[in-house]
Amino acid sequence: MIPLSFTTPRTARYLSLGEPGPAIEHVWVCLHGHDQPMSDLADQLLNLDTPERLLLLPEALSRHALPTAEGEAPLTGAAWFAPDSLLADLSDLSAYLDGLTNDVLARCPPGTPLTVFGYGHGAAAACRWLASTSIDYTRLIMCAPVFPTEIDRRATLVGLPERPVLVVSTTNDTYTRETIGEGLMQDLLDVGLSAQQRLVDSGPLPLAALGASAPV
Template identity: 35%
Template sequence: MTEQHLLTQRTARFYTIGLPSDAVTDLWLVCHGYGQLARYFLRHFAPLDNGRTVIVAPEAFSRFYLDGFSGRVGATWMTKEDRLAEIDDQAAYLNLLLQTQLQQLPAHVRVTIVGFSQGGATVSRWLASGAAPVHRLILWAASFPEDIDFTSGKAAFTNLPVAIVYGTQDEFITPESLLKKQQLMADLSINPRIYTFEGSHTLHAETLLKVGAEL
């Protein structure tokens, strides 16, 4: 048996808040976590809607029923199956999405990337390719992936402001996992700013605005 691959076109779905105009100063591209859908995830970023910001939420290609064979649907960026092809497809998807948005916006616009939970690993792998013009990275309740290519990926994070944000009651964040994440980032010469809030595995409007203003 021989495994083979065929490159095909896919229809990607994404949602936006804000309209492109000459007044826009900021573009946020925000990636959801496991089992979420982009239209619901994007609602958490409504506090950023100030007339000068466009927020774009891409949705992962793979959708599935969250419970059984019907009902609520979620999406996932990848599984362990055929993961290298999935990573390449994600990078192509996010690069194209970012390019199409930047073509509609002023040349000086600041680009902020947010990865929540599983979306954090997704955007980290994407940025490690070095192809995206990004000014800030926010990893929210997210693990920095251990499989980052340290040879080519290091340059992509050089001088890139990075924030790690998590809730103090987040069941997925332990002192051990946080220390491991920080060590991985140190290997890439990343010195992140760390923000916490009282809460669990979720976003937090007040903290979101604070990180956006300070990072």
Template identity: 35%
Template sequence: MQRHLTVPRTARYQQLGEPSAATRQLWLVAHGYGQLAEYFIRHFTSVQALDPVGTVIVAPEALSRFYLSGTSGRVGASWMTSADRLAEIADQNTYLDALLHRLLRTCPPDVRVTVLGFSQGTATVSRWLTHLGGQWRPQQLVLWAGDFPADSEPGAAHQLLQDLPVVLVCGDQDEYMLPPQLLAQAESLRQHGAHVATLGFAGGHALHAATLQQLYEQAITHS
């Protein structure tokens, strides 16, 4: 018979900038499957440099790491698999709750928070925000090349998404998120009351520097 035991766990995250009374923009960015936060956050270096005093970007790393090929060499991380998925989702929610609490304690009350998930990270941040049950929401949610989970409890999803600005992003050559999927995702989120915008770029399943800068400039405009 399967049983569970809750144990302490050390999580790591990468950070650009230092939270302070001067912080105006806080971004929480979740990497995709097989990535590590130390490399993922490098994509945001030029964004944070636009306002190095007022902007902090934090990339949590998934709790499960593995060798990408064989039994040695490059390492990647995964937010979850199909094995014991509910426990993994609960663990990542606890992790992100604790990280958010730590960061908000050191930022001004009016800091503008953007939550961005890339690929597998889109489901991670969506489930996490839904689990918060309306206790806290970011000012903007960015889902890049991934889905808002279809198995989300409708009432909780509606509570999160009602009037929430959501940006869906993908490249025109993305092998995992095709244009019809993006449009269907946008319509589904609008049915929950989200204010949905879509952004595209020439490229595949990857982050895109100019589009990241565009997202940042939009966040500044609405702050």
């Protein structure tokens, strides 16, 4: 049996740390990792939450309940793509992020710089989105990036515009070997992108590691 496809509207969810408006000087679109609750990513980006910076945290469209211990509050996880529906998921991803980002940027001052941040699988999702979108962005940050085997990493990176790329790797050994970023850094350089790498400990990400400061 071959599954058939049918396109239907979806209601997506997102967090906004900050409100669009004339005071915003920089917008960050931040994509969570596989099954990473939005609140968990928000906690890691706590240092970035300043009045001049708007943090937009979209939730992936494939939502599901995460296992929790008895008595604990329910948690929701989400995935950007599934192995058996990759192309359709990536198309939905691009349309979703294009629409949401354009809506937010339209309510900020013209020319507001845009940074795209991807964590874990969110880094792969960010790359696939940026390789196909017409939205202009200032730079890409990938933190503990993981590219699923279904996604050709080198072919994806070739499609990225020539923008600075920062790879943030964690010293926390609970992550997979890929998050160290050595192969990714080589691929970025091989395709001609300007890339840097920084190491951080676990916990909230420091501003210096992200190339940010308290005033944007």
